[in-house]
Amino acid sequence: MSEYRVLLVENASRLNISLGRLRIQRESHPDVYVLPSDIAVIVLHHPAIMISSQALEQLAENGAMVVLTNQQHLPSGLLL
Numbered sequence: 001m002s003e004y005r006v007l008l009v010e011n012a013s014r015l016n017i018s019l020g021r022l023r024i025q026r027e028s029h030p031d032v033y034v035l036p037s038d039i040a041v042i043v044l045h046h047p048a049i050m051i052s053s054q055a056l057e058q059l060a061e062n063g064a065m066v067v068l069t070n071q072q073h074l075p076s077g078l079l080l
Helices: 053-061
Strands: 005-009 013-018 021-025 032-034 039-044 049-051 065-069 075-079
Touching (some): 013 053, 021 053
Parallel strands (some): 005 039, 013 049
Antiparallel strands (some): 065 075
């Protein structure tokens, strides 16, 4: 059984797919890689997050929920 993760992305980041894994790129930090199948929920909690359509597609295919937050730090959107 896979370990399911809830990811909170709260810094300016770029999210895309690299070699079948979700790659999270942040300035002045090493890249972080996570298998889309290990993600249950990903919360995008910063206005300067860029996510590729391929990353959204892979997350959707693996059943992950994508939560968007607003300036008051409240959920403003949910992608299933």
